[in-house]
Amino acid sequence: MTRQISQYLSVDCVLFGYNGLELEVLIVDRTLNDTDSGELIINDCTLTGNHVYEDEPIEDAANRVLFDLTGLDNVFLEQFKTFAHPNRLKKPNDQLWLKSTGRDPEARIITVGFYSLVATDKVKLQWKGRNVRWVPVSEVGELAFDHNLILEEALRTLQTRIKYEPITFELLPDKFTLTQLQNVYEAIWGIELDKRNFRKKVARMKYLIQLDEKQTGVAHKPARLYVFSRDVYDKTKKELFDFTI
Amino acid sequence: MTRQISQYLSVDCVLFGYNGLELEVLIVDRTLNDTDSGELIINDCTLTGNHVYEDEPIEDAANRVLFDLTGLDNVFLEQFKTFAHPNRLKKPNDQLWLKSTGRDPEARIITVGFYSLVATDKVKLQWKGRNVRWVPVSEVGELAFDHNLILEEALRTLQTRIKYEPITFELLPDKFTLTQLQNVYEAIWGIELDKRNFRKKVARMKYLIQLDEKQTGVAHKPARLYVFSRDVYDKTKKELFDFTI
């Protein structure tokens, strides 16, 4: 009994990473060869998406995509928007892609957009033999389907969400320095922040725990390392859902 | 040529209103009679949702539901989450509903959740002869399908969103008093706010314009009326996307 694939529902995961310098997004190269001539007919880039099995919740499908890619479970993952425009897959190349995977090119395919944050150095990437690579968000070119739109919305969501929720450390190693943390905010917002004010602000966040450890192997004064404590965060969040408008 | 309905895609609109006292949500009573005996077999309540036409963007479908209900165009409307669990419509009553509208009860039906804010006194409600009524959110009982879950998520989204975006006046008449505005926040959050601090805070919001008008027909000191200026808001929003974490 093989598992049935939904013919009209898919998930796309906008997988954000951080290389110490820029915000990156995971891009898949997809090539399609003509079945007869073997000639290359399409060479497109896309976000990492996938089908959903008929009996599979969409959150599970998104997690499956992430697990297949990164080998990681428990990656930060959040649904942000659903894309269902009737013409979203009606460009000629889109239609070829659908046909090549046995889909009905007339069907209205709905995709639920998730975004995800991973520490790029935590993972060894692989995906079904396809070439996947990190691309700085600012250098992403034209993507197939409506994936440029999806990326744009995901980025907007991320930029807003980090104002109110401490999720940026998901892009960093478990132990990180305050400068690294500041760099993440700067990379996501594309602006510079004041170092002293930034540090005063994070000093108030009880869930950022200073360790008795320092950076090693750097050719300058080594920075102190910090970890994020989910326990402390959950506790303070429960105490204080900030109601002031 | 009749317009085709999508067999697997729907929208649900969580329509929030405010009665001057409590936050309310629009609920539809649905009854189903046995085709043979005419006997009432189901009497369920649901949120206001509908099918999506095959050639219709989901935003249009959601706006159509709102227009059919309220006669209003340009109502505040925002997509907040998509519900696609494979078992979301597998309860016995859900299956009866699907059959009664000619749907395949086996199909996996995806619903995109929108929420919407309307000033209840702006609208005369009607919906295809069905009984629709405002119910205080705190008094909503068991709903059919997964609509209790959808309502819960919509409310959570609303509670969060009003912290950062001025959308509360959508629940009020065009001209409103500061007390009314404060009451809306209190109703949505279920807490009380300090009147003086609240007024100091809104005084800083340049997009709340004080009119040279006062309330009439009240048996006490009449309050000044205010309007929301979208122009001013859009301008200040562009100037200041608040980057501080």
Add this chain to the structure above:
DNA sequence: ATACTTAGTGTTGTTTTTACACTTTTGATT
């Protein structure tokens, strides 16, 4: 005239924000 009801207002102490520049600590180089 009086009572009732909601509108509207100010102060003080505390916390947060913003703007801004120099010293410290390490490894690398000579």
Add this chain to the structure above:
DNA sequence: AATCAAAAGTGTAAAAACAACACTAAGTAT
């Protein structure tokens, strides 16, 4: 051993925002 390079780490003062708190004003109803 001395110097250099590079990033870490730190404080202050003025302005703004926040939090707690109670009385007077202005209109209708009787």
